[in-house]
Amino acid sequence: MTPDSVQAPGKPPMFLPFLLPAAIPFPRIDPVLINIGPLPIRWYALAYMAGLLAGWLYARYLVRNDRLWGATPRPAADSIDDLLIYAAFGVILGGRIGYVLFYNPEYFLANPGKIIAVWEGGMAFHGGLAGAALGIWLFARRYRVPALSVADICATVVPIGILLGRLANFIKPELWGRPTDVPWAMVFPGAGALPRHPSQLYEAALEGVLLLFILYLAARMGALKRPGLATGIFGAGYGIARIACEFFREPDPQLGFLFGGATMGMLLSIPLILVGIWLIWLASRRSLREAAAQGNARD
Numbered sequence: 552m553t554p555d556s557v558q559a560p561g562k563p564p565m566f567l568p569f570l571l572p573a574a575i576p577f578p579r580i581d582p583v584l585i586n587i588g589p590l591p592i593r594w595y596a597l598a599y600m601a602g603l604l605a606g607w608l609y610a611r612y613l614v615r616n617d618r619l620w621g622a623t624p625r626p627a628a629d630s631i632d633d634l635l636i637y638a639a640f641g642v643i644l645g646g647r648i649g650y651v652l653f654y655n656p657e658y659f660l661a662n663p664g665k666i667i668a669v670w671e672g673g674m675a676f677h678g679g680l681a682g683a684a685l686g687i688w689l690f691a692r693r694y695r696v697p698a699l700s701v702a703d704i705c706a707t708v709v710p711i712g713i714l715l716g717r718l719a720n721f722i723k724p725e726l727w728g729r730p731t732d733v734p735w736a737m738v739f740p741g742a743g744a745l746p747r748h749p750s751q752l753y754e755a756a757l758e759g760v761l762l763l764f765i766l767y768l769a770a771r772m773g774a775l776k777r778p779g780l781a782t783g784i785f786g787a788g789y790g791i792a793r794i795a796c797e798f799f800r801e802p803d804p805q806l807g808f809l810f811g812g813a814t815m816g817m818l819l820s821i822p823l824i825l826v827g828i829w830l831i832w833l834a835s836r837r838s839l840r841e842a843a844a845q846g847n848a849r850d
């Protein structure tokens with residue numbers, strides 16, 4: 552296990568050791584899917600690649616569907632190829648920089664050569680989101696399309712990558728949950744002998760599957776016709792889901808609990824929720840103004 556993936560077992564309730572035999576055995580899956588000569592293909596890297604590919608295909612479907620957009624400007628389907636590159640670089644660079652700055656600055660200050668070792672794990676979602684936002688802005692500026700419409704496309708497809716990424720966290724395993732006595736608890740390798748919440752699967756379900764379904768329904772109901780609405784739904788939805796899952800997830804050992812039981816993941820999610828609510832309000836207000844203008848024009 553690498554320094555950025557080891558988590559402290561924490562102090563369990565006194566009754567937990569008696570429940571160890573009832574824990575579900577962890578399905579030991581080799582983190583390396585296949586070796587191509589000297590090159591190992593890991594589930595972790597594969598999750599990123601598969602998420603980007605699936606997101607690219609879904610994004611092309613969205614921009615080609617005129618019914619979802621109405622008269623709202625959006626990028627051409629062919630330009631989505633470039634959007635993938637912009638977003639991928641933003642996610643990787645932002646995710647790594649965010650992890651270095653927010654989650655383990657002392658370690659990387661002492662070991663600067665490890666900053667570029669992305670293959671060893673250590674990516675911060677909120678940092679990746681900031682990097683993706685910069686990539687979206689640069690793409691929108693280059694192709695002269697509304698940045699909010701581009702952000703809406705990315706927001707609608709990104710839960711696919713989150714889902715696959717959380718499953719990769721489970722396979723590795725890393726980012727496991729807190730000690731518990733629930734019937735589906737697991738004993739994770741490297742996390743001590745206590746059964747724990749499989750919090751990676753909770754996050755895959757809430758941040759991935761549920762959010763993907765909500766945004767799919769929103770797009771079908773016209774969210775993409777109101778720039779910023781899908782982005783706002785994603786921001787608020789992810790922030791709420793992440794905070795909920797943090798109650799079951801073991802805090803990073805180098806940070807622990809910050810104050811009042813809060814974790815770094817919770818604190819970073821609060822601004823995301825606020826921005827999401829603001830974007831939803833902004834999109835709704837814009838729609839009301841447009842409806843009023845159309846009514847006045849008919850009169």
